[in-house]
Amino acid sequence: MPRNNESEKKNALTRRNFLQSVAVISAGAALPQVALAESAQKITTAPKPINIDSPDAALAALLEGNRRFISGQMNSCSVPIGPLLEETVNEQQPFAAVLSCADSRVPVETIFDQELGRIFVARVAGNIATPEMIASLEYGVAVLGTKLIMVIGHSSCGAVKAAMLNKDAPGQITSLYEYIRPAIHAGGHNLSASIHDNAKIQAKLLAKASPVLSQAISEGKLRIVPAYYSLATGEVTVLKD
Known part of the structure; x- marks a missing residue:
């Protein structure tokens, strides 16, 4: 029985590590998309008129x-x-x-x-x-x-x-x-x-x-x-x- 518990714990840790890795990779893959979206927002916004007061x-x-x-x-x-x-x-x-x-x-x-x-x-x-x-x-x-x-x-x-x-x-x-x-x-x-x-x-x-x-x-x-x-x-x- 103790061996089975240890085995289950190892499997749980392995699954957890796997899920964490997937989350990190997904987040990393999303970063370029976020950057592209922010870049697109910048290039589609016209500059505000220059405020010249004198x-x-x-x-x-x-x-x-x-x-x-x-x-x-x-x-x-x-x-x-x-x-x-x-x-x-x-x-x-x-x-x-x-x-x-x-x-x-x-x-x-x-x-x-x-x-x-x-x-x-x-x-x-x-x-x-x-x-x-x-x-x-x-x-x-x-x-x-x-x-x-x-x-x-x-x-x-x-x-x-x-x-x-x-x-x-x-x-x-x-x-x-x-x-x-x-x-x-x-x-x-x-x-x-x-x-x-x-x-x-x-x-x-x-x-x-x-x-x-x-x-x-x-x-x-x-x-x-x-x-x-x-x-x-x-x-x-x-x-x-």
Whole structure:
């Protein structure tokens, strides 16, 4: 009889060990599935809009995004498009506006590594402050609440080159020249200097020509800065007035 008891105890321990092993293996097999489920949840959730509460914070966010662009460590490329479209279909919450040249080598959202709905972009050859551009940027500030306007020129700007040569052109291309001529005079007919001065002049024009923008500036709700984009390096540099 004692031997039978010992045998039964051993069998019970063996069954218990077996069941425990099965439980451990099952749990281990479930871990990858849990991890996959959590990963799927992460990639199907759109990021929340960036909470920017000041002009300086908006500028810092743009420049930090540009640093990510230069380093090749962009965040916007990994954002799932489906949830992002759902997030922005009924509203936009841009924290900054950019008056940029229409040049195809200056894709604003890309060089600042920002997703849909983060930057309100106005693009025109020569990044000039025409009445239409001013009206668009007023909308960005007054209605959408953008904290910053960046006027960004770029190296080898064709519009500035054309205005400097002052040659006849087809259609309405020459209508751009009058907006750029003050920068050409200020830059001493030097292309690089004129491009820099053009961004500065257009930024000052925005601040002075629009009561909407000037009031936002005086209230500390808006900042307008000129900047320069290098086609060779991808770097954005804020210009001193």
